[in-house]
Amino acid sequence: MASSLSHYLESVEESLRLDPSAKGEVIKELETHITDRLEELKESGLSEEEAAATCVKLLGSAKQLARQMYEAYSQGSWRQALLASMPHLLFGLAFALNWWQASIWLLLVLVFILGVALYGWGHGKPTWLFPWLGYSLLPVVVAGLFLLYLPRGWSWLAILIYIPLALRLLYTIAVQTIKRDWLYSSLMFFQVPIIIGWFIVVGHKERFAELNLERLSDFAPWIGLSFLALAATVAAFIRLRQRWLKITVLIVSGLMTLTLVVYQASSGLSLPAFWILISAMFGLFLTPALLERKIKHSRRQPKRRGGFLCQR
């Protein structure tokens, strides 16, 4: 009977990629609509089962409804686009204008980014937050890399204590983000393959964690340009309405920027390294989608037992 309607609403809820409050409101509104429609259909002489089936038919595809609802909210304003691309712009300008050499400036930028990320996390996780969040997690990763090069004995401390804790933190934040929408997690880690690529290019061949400042200085304009390309991509991502276009923009821009890294550093980056970076990029991009599927699957079973209309 009403299980078809309950199933319909669950299907809409599962497919809706909105923040929890907006999602709850949409479902509540659909519930009131269904209640009105069911009353009218039953008054016209239909049985409960027939009324539910007719109601589902009149509503149309749950997936289409969810997609259209996503598109109603998915386009951010220009202000949000600027805000989302700001951390990439800051890093881009730091390298393009050689500000990176003033370590106090970099430190201030990192503190500012962390502050903005914490503010956004505590204020409903808006779309512009995720690039800021990605950058605010970078020091956690970099600190782990440098801890590996501590004097003998101390590096084990990093491996046994710091790295598991850091991975736990990264995983928790990634899962929280994926619960909202896996695409935001991809947006959050979007810059990681590019940063790793430049890190390899300007690093010492023998001592991975040490940067070659002379090479860094040589490549600074190109590093700046790649960050500016990321900023433009994020702005386009925020402004686009269709989901498939957002995904396409991230993939195409990621590939083009990685190609720029390899092209500019042909002496420092081999073809296998390029393929590893491409794989890392797709891995970072697709893992959130797979994790989301897993999370949804694990939630589905207990939820089905108590649908909205089944409880009536």
Added chain:
Amino acid sequence: MAQRRELMKGNIDSLLLCLLAQRPMYGYQIIKELERKSEGYFKFKEGTLYPALHRLEAAGLVQGKWQMLPSGRQRKYYQIMEKGSAVLARERAQWQDFINAMRLIISPESA
């Protein structure tokens, strides 16, 4: 029928703004009113109404507010905003021009 659906799809925002300019309404009421006023001409998948309403709301053309009924049930009423009225005035003028031009060409007297 498919042609009618396409026509409606392209003009759903104008239709919704027209209805909401008369008085605030909730989703189900809008569907019934649209059907009644168009004498059954405008019928569509009911699920597509809500994305359209939310799109108008996100654009600041309408505003939705939950209201508690005496029965204890809640309904979300949509009302047109100033920005929505301005958009509607522009679209009304465009439609009027279009209808006049069509009448000049299509009507038998023009032949």
